[in-house]
Amino acid sequence: MVPPARCQTRMRVEDFRAWVEHRPGDGRWELIDGTPVPQSPQTSRHQRIVANICCRLDALGERRDGHALPGLGVLSAAMEDHAPIPDVVVTCGPLGADGYTSDPVLLAEVLSPSTQQTDLGAKTRFYRTVPSLRVFLMVHQETARVEVWRRGDAGWSMRGVGPDDTVDLPELDGTLAVSEIYARAGIV
Template identity: 30%
Template sequence: MAPAHRIHYTYAEYLALEASSNVKHEYLDGQIYAMAGGTPEHAALAAAVIGLLFLELRRGRCRAYDAALRVGVPSTGLATYPDVTVVCGPIERDAQDEQAVTNPTLIVEVLSRSTEEYDRGDKFEHYKSLASLRQYVLVSHRERSVEVWTRDVDGDFTSAIARDGDVAHLASIGARLDVRELYEAAAEPGA
């Protein structure tokens, strides 16, 4: 039996698809992957992160973006849409893609059953190659916890977990994220 033929897409073909699609796609190594739709709980957590960060960032030099912002990783070719991206200072655009930024300071991914392994593993490896990235934040879908990966002066990442009642320190953007406040802001009214 002959192996299935794998189609290789150019980045230009990917951009054309994104411009005409109502579904977001991720691009890597000539492949285009439809991004899974999130649950209401996932969307509420991402919105709560942005809402809480907005209050702390509104007068500073950092700006929070939602999942509509595409982030390009030039060294690996990944193009994706993090749940929350924070850029400090002027944005830098991908040379091939004016709609993608390449200099996030902080990226937040809200975990889900279907994406947790990827977000913790391969995707994080791609993000690590972004010289501007100072912190990578994973918001749990199973429990009230926020995991913050921080790059040190040697370029290595170390993690700290903030649980219900703790505060996650986002020194890279001069902000903090109260875990209890985050999950309460994301809770369904009346729940």
């Protein structure tokens, strides 16, 4: 994996967006803790899991004028030095034209060995600052396990689910079976 680009000072989202606009078109970048970080191509297993999640969540979201999209950047006014790109983002209402959203209702990250520490650390902290976000999923890639992070009246809580479980998604008036997430991904 390519190391993060080095900056003398922490980059803010506004500067990052201008910077990334002038990057070559063959790579994607996200901003984590004020540092631009390149995204590597994903394995076929990772992509299969993302496709499964995206298809199921898009079907659920359609009933609420929602869209499940891969590769949409997420912004939060609470953290001006982050612009991560989760694997799947669900938004409701009109789509923005710039590839970013600040009002996701649900998102999913498929954990990779090279990014797992960032996904479970800096990105999890960031996602918890997005006011519109109700739930996010941290999806393990090597085993059928999903961490379901949900915002409730008392704050955020996390619950792990396994291969025989179903994730309730009242935000989309539906459910997502863990078996659907891993269908055809070669995980038992």
